[in-house]
Amino acid sequence: MKSTIKRLLVTSLSAASILAVTSSALADDNSTAANPGTSDSNPPIIQLGDENITDGGIVTPFSSTPVIDNRPISGHDYEASFYIKPNFGYVRLYLKNTGPDTINLSVNQGSTSGPLKYFAKVYPGQTFNEILNPKGAWAVGDFYVSLASGSLPMSGQLGVRISTDLNF
Template sequence: MKNIKKVSLLSVLSLAVAIPLTASATATTDVAPATTDSTAVSQSANTSTDVNTPKVGDHVITPQATDPVLDVRLRGTEMSKPFTIRAGYGYVKVWVRNYGSQKIKLTVTQGSGAGTVKLSGTIYPGEDWSSPINSSAWSTGDFYVNLTSGSADMSGQVSVRTGTTRGELE
């Protein structure tokens, strides 16, 4: 009796394994053959030589590129700190935190501490100030952040970032 049960169980298991194998073989043989049309298949992605040159219609994602060019603590009653605008980074934003007891006058000049004034502002005690972003790109080269506070020592922070677009600095 035990042998009959074993044989029956073995038969059932054999069928359980055989039926799916037969079904999958049948399923794969019932697939219609692939056809081609007369239109040539373009494989330009595989043969392109100008992959780094965007063209009209391309979906180019440009990472936001900003350059932190200056970040210093304010000290003394007068400071002049240089920074450089690199090619392509002509948009500028300045941040000042005034922890001192006197207002701070700020200018950003081109070429030297006494050069052409590109930006100016006044930062009052306890104020966090940020400059408007220039409407057109500044030229490359050396610039200076000049800060004065009259007779009281300055306390705070000044930071400058440059970007490739205005939107990156907003």
């Protein structure tokens, strides 16, 4: 009797697994979905966790990419550039100051002397890890990170990520 119940349970679980895999495979089939680019108006985007879901049932995950990846910094002055590509207007900057002096951090658009987009001071032992523009995306183009310390040389790490939205 016990072996009959075990076989019945195993068979039921196997059937449920097959149905779950089949239904998820069919749900990923986009051949029957309407092309969102052919509509005259785009439905509003609703934020839910790490993905954007439109009223039409289309899921568009956000995207982020490192443009400066944990680069070691040293000396009294340091410069690095990054490019914001189309649809990637949000910037997160990471700066770990392991040196003995305060680091002045600035981000300029177009060149190192272009319009100032952000400025901060990162004190010795402090880690700066913030989205620089939470109120709105920056334009496509080149941006320059400039770091400067006082009389003592810098040490630490610099990282910059760009994203399509604020969930990064």
